[in-house]
Amino acid sequence: MEEWFHALGNSVDTIILADWLSARLDRTAAEPMYRQVLELMQQAILTGQLAPGTKLPSSRTLAIDLGIARNTVLHVYDQLTAEGYVNSTTGSGTYVADTAPRDGAAKKAKAGETKAPCTISRRGARLIAQAGVSPKQWGAFMPGVPDVAEFPARTWSRLQARLWKRASPDLLTYAPGGGYRPLRRALSDYLRVARSVKCQPDQIIITTGIHQSIDLAVRLLADFGDRAWVEDPCYWGARSVLQSSGLTLVPIPVDEEGLNPAARDMIEPPRIALVTPSHQYPLGMVMSLARRRALLEFARQHKVWIIEDDYDSEFRYGSRPLSSLQGLDDAGQVIYVGSLGKMLYPGLRMGYMVVPEELVDTFRIGVAELYREGQLMQQAVLTEFILDGHLTSHVRRMRGLYGERRELLINAIRARFGDTLAVRGDEAGLHFVLELPQFVDDRAVAADALAAGVVTRPLVNYFMNRDEALRGLMLGYACVPNDQIAPHFATLADVMEQTIPLVVSA
Template identity: 90%
Template sequence: MDTIILADWLSVRLDRTADEPAYRQMLELMQQAILTGQLAPGTKLPSSRMLAIDLGVARNTVLHVYEQLTAEGYVSSATGSGTYVADTAPRDAIASRAKPGEAKTPRALSRRGERLVEQAGVSPKQWGAFMPGVPDVAEFPARTWSRLQAKLWKRASPDLLTYAPGGGYRPLRRALSDYLRVARSVKCQPDQIIITTGIHQSIDLAVRLLTDFGDRAWVEEPCYWGVRSVLQSSGLTLAPVPVDEEGLNPSARDMAEPPRIALVTPSHQYPLGMVMSLARRRALLEFARQHKVWIIEDDYDSEFRYGSRPLSSLQGLDDAGQVIYVGSLGKMLYPGLRMGYMVVPEELVETFRIGVAELYREGQLMQQAVLTEFILDGHLTSHVRRMRGLYGERRELLIRAIHAHFGDTLAVRGDEAGLHFVLELPPSADDRAISADALAAGVVTRPLVNYYMNRDEALRGLMLGYACVPNADIAPMFAKLANVIERALAPVAVAQA
């Protein structure tokens, strides 16, 4: 571009009516011209006075543009000789310049990165009928939380505005230890609690500190895809262990090769919903003691149990210090809080304190302080009690809707606790296709097959969450889903006839 026509080139591109100032527009236009070669290296720019006159702008505007271009290395200037476009092309031979029109080679992911993306289960929609595992955030006592938060901000201590000490805010750890001892029969002292951003981070921390690349890990078959992704991304060798009506059911072959860790959901198996029997719990703990296996107990939603009291934790039966108990406050309160906790054996306390501080540089102390007040004032207990009643009503409404459309032909399983259950489908059904068609119709479901590592032996079904669906919406939204299911199963019924 000849500098004689630079003013004309800028003039037709400047938007005099835009909110963005002329200085910013000129700067961006000239930067792009230099980067694309329209203003070639060595080109002398017109004087600030001349360019200002030609553009009809203040000289200070042009001076600011030239100063910024100089500061960022786009141009160079010397007193008495003028301002020239700098040579900004990469000088490293490895960073060769692409030719015009030449396609860029995409940057390849690592193998574990590719696996993570290919097997990702995260949904583009995180709310509404029938998203599993999501509480009704509209029912969260926001005014109470806001009042407690405002009180703390009025007298905000510098200690609450810095990085969190190893393990988290001590008053919160004390409040959680009291709560867990009563509500979940967890054996712990405040120092054994490590505050995290949720179950994913808790498990990631445990894996980083207790395993090496290639170590063997037992996971339930089926299991939560998010946890499976954390383990696989850490380079562990996953060994899927089947579950039956009593929970984890390792074979002799499984036990012949003890894992480094075993991840289980004993109080409400995810996703199928069964409870691990006491005999299986004791057998697993004894196996772990004999073979030095770390057990990670994922207790993600056991507060919500219908028709009976919440079950005691596996950790409460552990006398050998082999269980690491992890939980989340997201399902009790709201997922965006991003706060969880882990209870570690006493011998690991200092290690985990150092680990969480070194790897993640934890903060959120103000939120931790608000949560402490929320718990100590009794709001957590009353909120959980109220939501347990509400979720129980919605569970019943959804089961009635299912029976109204399908009678007893499609079974419901895992409905005794939690925020979801499984609607079983015939073995020949394509639950992934049904889930995709349901999403197109505005209904969110999860295909059960996605939770299996060995999909050839997977049960077929849909995970249906009811917690975040208003009572009045459950029947009409399930009617939409029922239409999708009926269309999908019609060819199956014809073939069987």
């Protein structure tokens, strides 16, 4: 058959083409005949079975031989013409077009003469090599994930259904730069009260989350090669965004008072400083007031942009959430970024940033220009959710639940290991750190735990300066149902006892 297609040279025998097509058509399939014939003809042309220059049978003849409507064949020919597979000349007929690559590259590749070079960029290669993202995003003891099963889905879907009934074009088109205005108003009220953030609705920019907020801030405020201070250790995602934007990262150690730059770090001020003052990620300390003031003063003097990542401050156990760094900033140097991912559910992909007044237009235009935002319907649902009081009550309820889970996990640790292993950073958030002795390879422990079905993150992975890295396991408790905490910890503890010789049960 294939030889026959070629052998005919200038025109194809209608019967043979019709037989070839018929053998492949599924006349009982749901897929329309037009689509099936079109795809088969395209395939025959791309593989060279129908060679360039071949004259196709008339639509009437092919339709008769295939036993299908002539209109169907006409549609197929029209589509083939529109997509460049064939050329039609009125009165003369329809000919297969020459679609082979012009530069002979295909022939060379076929002959093995050239092999496409791997064109990944250096920053792309570094991003992939240092990737921190886990293949598993749910289950015991995944850090940073709230209990999505507790999300008030019925309330959300009720609000959503109500809004869809009166969906107007301005909710279904692209978002105006900055996002849905009523949401920006609701969030500014919320942030003023809950986080002592000083802002007007205009200063709020809705994004798809903290990753995007940092990306946007860096693109608008820093240039390739600029220096960025990052806490060491820090969140791998923030590090990846900064690094792949071409910034030079300067790891700054943290101590019990938070970011602790040495005198030599100050000599060459960075363009950007990314900090987690309310709950250092991943170790959990709070930046002291003295350090906050020192950082703000340094930023004011040297025109450093501070990005305040306030990712999970709503969940503070035993005391009220702490005030933001932004609330202390009188010089307009702080870009505050937050997320609804931890309060509601991560897959919502919604976050916000609060930018200094003088940058409002820059960010509104920037966000629209770079990401062409949408999701106004979701934003409208969220607005109603907030205004009806559901956000506050859900966060309050989750704070109680996560507090219980945190305690259950600490109790399980104490019951098994007594006080041999310290717990760090458990006053707030969705995770804490279980410290391990310095000689322990925490990556190996985490790998063995994963093989046993328990997710943990090795602390060493969060450090840029690996010589100074503490060893430990990040344990997220928020997404684990109360009754599963002890059994899962028992599995993890068994792994730990096997891999860490000196860790013995209490």
